[in-house]
Amino acid sequence: MAPRAAKLPLRILLSNDDGIHAPGLKALEKIAHELSDDVWVVAPETEESGASRKLTLTVPLRVREISERKFAVQGTPTDCVLMGAHHILKDKRPGLVLSGVNRGSNIADDVTYSGTIAAAMEGTAIGVPSIALSQAFGFGQGTDVKWSCAEHHGPWLIRKLLETGWPADVLININFPDALPEAVERVEVTHQGKRDQSLANIERRIDARGNPYYWLGFKRVLSNPPEGSDLRAIYDGRISVTPLHLNLTEERARQKLSPVINGAPPKIL
Helix, strand or coil: CCCCCCCCCCEEEEECCCCCCCHHHHHHHHHHHHHCCEEEEEEECCCCCCCCCCCCCCCCCCEEEEECCEEEECCCHHHHHHHHHHHHCCCCCCCEEEEEEEECCCCCCHHHHCHHHHHHHHHHHCCCCEEEEEECCCCCCCCCCCHHHHHHHHHHHHHHHHHHCCCCCEEEEEEECCCCHHHCCCEEECECCCCCHHHEEEEEEECCCCCEEEEEEECCCCCCCCCCEHHHHHHCCCEEEEEEECCCCCHHHHHHHHHHHCCCCCCCC
16 A cells, blocks of 8 residues: 655635535545645535525625534535635635535536535635535446545545646636546546536426426436547546636637727717
């Protein structure tokens, strides 16, 4: 067995969108403690999946101390990172934000919905290197979530990323495949893929009083995504590492529109 790497002199802030009691957060704590002894958890009191970058502005935030260095916030993942970095850890800001480990992949269009990604986005926005981690399931045999895949491969991969570095306005999105750790043969730097949005499913049901209500979701149908995409990597059992940019400007469209649109507006007669 290879010797363990020395721990980093690094304060790490953990958050997620599955809630303070999520099994994926326990997996993330294991990963973080392989890297540092200075690990803090600030996570939502309840599940906030799909919250994206929602910020709580119209009701007060309440914080509950679970144990030493572990806090639950009645708010979103974005709220948690802000509270963690600017209030709970105001004496010494974190040097790294880790978000996850999400129960299920965050690939393709998921990144715009995901609270897991949002926590890493907020960390990046306030100037802290940030990584989102997600564990895919439902792509192989069985429905069990193979947390051991993220737990085994997460520490060395995060170390490698920290050694290499990445731009300050970029966050890293890691997705682990639906596979046991020994079955993973490759890590791949990918681009964000594109899902078929026709797979969106709205299920209508009737409650006990005869009133309709609805569940939103997506059908689990595998597509045929291109090589190099995060979708293809996860489908093929590879670890996907995708750099995501906070600046959403589409440069090709900007260059095309600028010569046509730029200039003074029509005069008011």
